[in-house]
Amino acid sequence: MKTPIKVGILGATGYAGAELVRLLAGHPMAKVSAVGSVSFEGKKLSEVYPAYRGLCDLTCMQQDAVIEESDAVFAALPHGLSQDIAEKCDQAGKLFIDLGADFRLQEESEYHAWYGGDYRFPELHARAVYGLPELFREEIRGKRIIANPGCYTTAVPLALVPALQNGLIQPDGIIADCKSGVTGAGRGLAQNLHYAECSGSFTAYKVAAHRHTPEIEQTLSKISGQKITMTFVPHLLPVNRGILATCYARLAPGVTMETLREVYTQAYGGETFLRLLPEGSVANIRNVWYSNYCDLSLHLDLRAGLLIAVSAIDNMVKGAAGQAIQNMNLAMGIEETAGLQLVPPAF
Numbered sequence: 001m002k003t004p005i006k007v008g009i010l011g012a013t014g015y016a017g018a019e020l021v022r023l024l025a026g027h028p029m030a031k032v033s034a035v036g037s038v039s040f041e042g043k044k045l046s047e048v049y050p051a052y053r054g055l056c057d058l059t060c061m062q063q064d065a066v067i068e069e070s071d072a073v074f075a076a077l078p079h080g081l082s083q084d085i086a087e088k089c090d091q092a093g094k095l096f097i098d099l100g101a102d103f104r105l106q107e108e109s110e111y112h113a114w115y116g117g118d119y120r121f122p123e124l125h126a127r128a129v130y131g132l133p134e135l136f137r138e139e140i141r142g143k144r145i146i147a148n149p150g151c152y153t154t155a156v157p158l159a160l161v162p163a164l165q166n167g168l169i170q171p172d173g174i175i176a177d178c179k180s181g182v183t184g185a186g187r188g189l190a191q192n193l194h195y196a197e198c199s200g201s202f203t204a205y206k207v208a209a210h211r212h213t214p215e216i217e218q219t220l221s222k223i224s225g226q227k228i229t230m231t232f233v234p235h236l237l238p239v240n241r242g243i244l245a246t247c248y249a250r251l252a253p254g255v256t257m258e259t260l261r262e263v264y265t266q267a268y269g270g271e272t273f274l275r276l277l278p279e280g281s282v283a284n285i286r287n288v289w290y291s292n293y294c295d296l297s298l299h300l301d302l303r304a305g306l307l308i309a310v311s312a313i314d315n316m317v318k319g320a321a322g323q324a325i326q327n328m329n330l331a332m333g334i335e336e337t338a339g340l341q342l343v344p345p346a347f
Contacts, residue, residue, distance in 0.1 A: 005332060006033035008070030010063060010077060010085065013037040013048045015183045016099050017076035019321035021045065021056050027325065027339030034069035035060050070094060072328055076320075078186075083120045086145055090124060095331055096145050097324050103128040103147035104215050114211045131327040132219065133336065134271055134294075135161060140330045148327060149219075151319025152178050152212045152234060155245035157219040158274065158294050159309040162267035164224050168260060169249035169307050174230040176216065177248070181241045181285070184315045198238045207233050242285025243319055247309045257300050260307065264298060272337050273318065273326070283312035290314060291344040292322035317342070 007024055011017040012035035024032050035045050037060040045060060046053040067073055067088055072095040075082045082102040089096035105111045108119045119125050128145040130136055132154060140146060156176045163169045182193055191197055213232045220228040237244075257279065268274040273292050277283060283295040291314060299308040313319050322340055329336045 002029065005030040005328075005334075006069060006071045007031065007328075008034040008036070008066040008073045010036040010066055010073065010075045011099075012045055012060060012076070013040045014076050014187050015316060016320040017074070018045075018049050018052075019316045020074055020076065020324065021049075021052060023317070023321055023325055023339060023342075025055055026342075029334050029338055030072075030325075030328070032056060032058065034058065034066040036063055036066040064088070067092060067094060072097065072332065074324055074328075075099060079115050080117050083124070086124050086128075087121050090144065094144075095328065097131070097148055097327055097331075098146070099148045099150075099320055099324055101150075101211065101215075103145060104130065104149065104153070104218075106218060110214045110218075114214055130219070131323065132157065133323070133326050133330060134158060134268070134274055135219070135223065137330065137336075140327055142333065143331055146327045146331060148320070148324045149215070150212060151180060151184055151243045151313065151315035152176075152210075152232070152245065153215045153219065154319050154323060155243045155294065155311045155313050156216050156232070156247055157223070159245055159247045159296060159311040160220065160249060161223050162264045163249065163260060163307055163309070164220060164228075165267075166263045168252050168255045168263060170252060171224055171226055171228055173250050174220070174228065175248040176230060176232045176245055177235075178233070178243060178245045179235045179237045180243050180315055181237055181239045183240055184243070184319075185236075198236060201238055202235065204233055204235045210234050239285070241289055241314050241316055243311075243313050243315045244283065244285050245311045247307075247311070249307045249309070251300070251305050251307055255307075257298070260298055260300075264296070268296070273340070283310040285312045285314070287344055288312050288314050288318070289344050290317065291342045292318045292326065292340045293344065294318055 076099045079101040082098045129143045131146040277297040283297045295312045297310045
């Protein structure tokens with residue numbers, strides 16, 4: 001057997017970082033060799049997450065030590081912290097996968113407008129690739145700096161791209177109405193995430209002003225070859241996991257369900273992690289929990305002339321850690337599904 005890929009995780013005590021540890025524990029060709037955490041430096045990961053006792057008792061180290069111990073480095077950190085890390089990994093010849101936003105947007109002006117930052121290493125941004133495998137697989141293979149999409153920015157494009165790419169929907173007037181579990185907000189404390197605040201509650205947030213908007217538009221624009229402007233409204237669900245994206249788009253004249261299903265089957269029929277549901281079924285977050293699957297259902301409102309595409313993912317897996325491992329597999333030239341054959345719980 002080949003020597004396992006040594007994986008380092010920065011931000012290992014956050015939700016996405018901890019999920020990387022869980023998934024990599026079952027990877028046949030990779031092993032977590034080092035973990036880093038500013039908040040819990042010097043503590044064992046299993047002290048922070050007792051579920052990992054005996055499975056990952058690594059002590060949280062400083063950033064440079066994690067990089068030195070690794071072949072591939074995952075950064076599960078807030079935006080603004082990954083550029084220096086990427087530069088260090090690049091200099092050391094390490095694979096770098098960023099679960100944050102620092103390398104996702106192609107235009108520096110967009111990054112500055114939405115995140116308030118600048119590109120410190122333009123040449124690294126020029127070489128970075130956007131890691132949504134079902135859409136950009138060939139661009140990802142063999143690359144060394146990968147921007148891992150987030151949850152909304154995975155669920156919405158996967159729901160719409162086949163229809164948009166084939167001219168079955170109009171490029172203007174697209175609406176993405178999305179719902180997220182509370183883990184999407186990260187492990188940090190906030191009043192609206194306290195149990196007493198979110199239990200029994202359901203509300204929209206950052207209406208028409210969410211930072212994922214330009215990222216979704218960027219993907220749809222790249223696929224369609226024209227500038228796409230859309231409306232994106234996220235909501236907070238009182239559940240731990242899951243993204244449900246209900247996407248609305250005006251149909252092109254004469255489009256039928258038969259045509260839509262044929263196009264989506266051609267696009268996704270060979271994809272392991274994308275399940276096009278039978279006609280009449282509706283995507284449900286419960287059916288993808290703890291897995292790397294995206295479930296997708298298609299619906300027509302012929303009276304209004306609309307396609308309604310509904311996608312469901314686990315925001316911590318396909319929307320974060322699972323997709324990051326999928327990208328690592330592609331970049332390292334190993335089986336894309338390695339370590340990701342996870343069966344969702346039936347109940």
